[in-house]
Amino acid sequence: MRSKNPFRRITKHENLPLFLVLLVIIVAVILVEFFTVRSMNFSTVAFIKPMNISNVLLQVSVTGMLALSMTFIMISGQIDLSIGQMMCFIGTGLAFLIKVVGINEWGAAAIAIVVTVMFQLIMGLIISRTKLESFIVSLGFLSIYRGFTYLITNGREITIEGRFKFFGRTYFDLTDNFRLAMPVIIFLALTLIVWFLLRYTKFGRRVYAVGGNENAAFLAGINVKNFRLLLYGINGVFIAIATMTQLSRLGVGSPLMGEGKEIEVIAAVVVGGVALVGGRGNAWGTFIGVLLLGIISNALNILGVSPHFQYVMRGLLILFAVSLTYVSSLRASSVKIQVKEGQD
């Protein structure tokens, strides 16, 4: 495959820098905690306790699920800003169906999936059939979903009273203090699926092609419009799964349950190496990106950093990641110019 020499394969892998950043941060956090907070007693370092690790994984899972479908969308050169508010809308709607209307849990879940996909397809239709920017169109839908959310809830939370536990509250105790929660399993499974789709299927190749050069993709026999539509449909399925997981974990349909998720998700995806212009990125990059952001806020909590300052730290990390992409794209574009001049 890539190269016969495994060492070269690793050093050339596009996720390597990101992985190293992750390692450096983990080691740094352990050291800082070891020397400052725990006064050099290694056995009390909370950051690497199995319980903490399973917690971090649980905390990032919902964001992670959304980030995976955002990976598809962003590699193909588009964006979806509506995911957070859509989660509020679908989540509270689902809670409403279960609590107020009294529909069977699985029936409600099926309705949630259908409705989510339907709305995403409407958005996909608008984006793929017109020349409107997905940025603006999804911003419009963001506002629509916010309205729907408040129409459903009137601003109040809807509890589901311990029902609908499957997605968020199923646990598997692997050892005494390491438990794997269902959201983590879903997140890992979806990562594997997205990785497989992007790497081993025509569908995946076309995601890159459409994002890399839409015109060339069209001339290579890809129906770009329908393909974009399909991606938004898939996005709907992922959002529905993430929403059900979130609702199940929280136990209440809150009008704020997905507030600001889009920023978190886009940040994770970009940190994970997906280019905003499209054509670049992969599933494991996004996985690491999600983990990185999750680990940082977890570590800052353990180290006792004020939550207000955590926002600053997260922002700095995003800027750092984006500038890495910028530097590499600068290098690439200067090469492109050289090639063009050579032809003149």
Next chain:
Amino acid sequence: MPEHLILEMKDICKAFPGVEVFDCFGFDLREGEIHCVVGENGAGKSTLIKMFSGAHTPDEGDIYLDGKLVSIPSPRAAMQIGIQTIYQEHTLFPFLNVMENLYAGNEIANGVTLNRREMAKKTRKILKNLHSSVDPSDIVGQLGSGDQKTVEIARGLLQESRIIILDEPTSSFSQTEIDHLLSIIKKLSEDGISIIYISHHLEEVFKIADRVTVIRDGIKINTYDSKDITEQKLINDMVGRDVSLFYKREKATIGDVLFEIKDLKGNGVKNASFSVSRGELVGIAGMVGSGRTELAQILFGARRMDSGEIIVDGKKVNIKTPLSAIANNMCYLTEDRQETGLFLQHTLDKNIPIASYTQTKTPFALPTEDVRLTQKYIDLLKIITPSVFQKVMFLSGGNQQKVVLGKWFATGADIFIFDEPTRGIDVGSKEEIYKTIVELLQDKKAVIMISSDMPELIAMSDKVMVMRNGTMVEEIKKDQISEENILKHSIGGSII
């Protein structure tokens, strides 16, 4: 006509990597005259004006303005000494109105507030002078091409330009727009403004020129006064390349008709019919803007046709999308491979197999299989690259073109549409691409080749179809293919 030389160019040399465009070139412009420049595609017309407009600087030689030596290092410098260049493409701000466009960067202000009234007054005066019906408050993007060109001229006048250079101003113009523009230009020259007018429409040249200069391969062939111009003279001057430059291709046996179109219309093509047989190369000639690329786009389903028939292998087919074209074993190598042919930031193994996915039934695309396929075409086409994992943007122009070829070879195409296959490619790679094309013919494929490169068309084609203004006007058989014959039909002056 005053004999005062306003602009003069002496012993200009200009070379680009690999090609010498100008060698000891001389050119002069009299005050108040309309000096037309004609020549084939790629003769050096655009390079010539770019040296006046400051876009290129000559390697050697001098430019004199009013007899004084000047240097024009940048477009801004050109404007400051009174040379305004109006390029083929519009360079206006489409969302601003006419007045704002005219004064962009040179606004008249009272302190910090703009003096809109004064600007509107002056704008109106200039437009009136040009006999234009455009109002200063019209939004430029909503004006027709002709009016937009007028606005660009007005902008030049506002900056008190003494020399206006127009590069192919009338492409995509209607006849009335052309007539109006020509009358404006006449008027400008009567007002003492000197004009350099570049065009390949000889009718226009005959209507307005005071003098005509013919250039070919960067050499000035002749300059005529208007009374001495005949179409035959101009065409004779434009043709006549060195025969030794021509590629000598091997023969291929021509078989049955594989691809045929009848009365095709749409996408700017007014009427086109021709057929290609297996083992045959049909060249499509015509000046830039004659509808050749537009035709290729319909053939490949990238644009809709309004009417007409496409027949592949004896069967009438309906080609609505590139996908259906590929299903009919067609392929299309576009003129701009970087914009529409390649995924520059992707590696070779992501570029070459992409179109072949339409041919397989499974939903999977195994990386190992892609690498194998890519390696096969790297070897076959002798693509020079360190590995299949090289990003395409790091390859040279010739190798990039071979990647595009590889992409279509992988689909097993039978009908090849090449649009300017060797544009921007060095001589060595050119020859390899010609060889590959001949091998295609010997392999019983049919090839349609759009080209502006005369030697290429003449050397490679079994017959040449000539397009002019969206219409396929002439079929030239193998034994009658000559530069003169092609040019005569593609330019179509007053005599024809």
